[in-house]
Amino acid sequence: MSSTRHMSALPRNRREAIAEALARLAPRLPGFEAEAALERALSSPGLRGAIPETAAWLALVAYARHVFTEYDSLLDDGYDRDSARHFVLDDLNAVLSEWGCRRTVSDDPEAEEEAAP
Numbered sequence: 001m002s003s004t005r006h007m008s009a010l011p012r013n014r015r016e017a018i019a020e021a022l023a024r025l026a027p028r029l030p031g032f033e034a035e036a037a038l039e040r041a042l043s044s045p046g047l048r049g050a051i052p053e054t055a056a057w058l059a060l061v062a063y064a065r066h067v068f069t070e071y072d073s074l075l076d077d078g079y080d081r082d083s084a085r086h087f088v089l090d091d092l093n094a095v096l097s098e099w100g101c102r103r104t105v106s107d108d109p110e111a112e113e114e115a116a117p
Helices: 003-009 014-025 031-043 052-068 071-076 081-098 109-115
Strands: none
Touching: 014 031, 014 052, 031 052, 052 071, 052 081, 071 081
């Protein structure tokens, strides 16, 4: 492969790099959901310095947790963050699985770190 052809295959900017990472992580993610997760990754101050794969994964998980589970309702009902995350874990992983994710979210932060890309 020539270096010119190889260079043209690389993402040209952070948006493209994160979009490509989302497509790899969740190949069945609908377009609207992909755009919402991408915007979350790009707008989150905490994800600015993250590599695209990490930013994509964390934004995807946060988006799914807030939009497709009862997480926010549990917080509103007074549950702490860790408890609310525990109670929505199965629903969250089911959504990620529907989107074709091979990774899952765990209750164990150390197991989550080991499974990181």
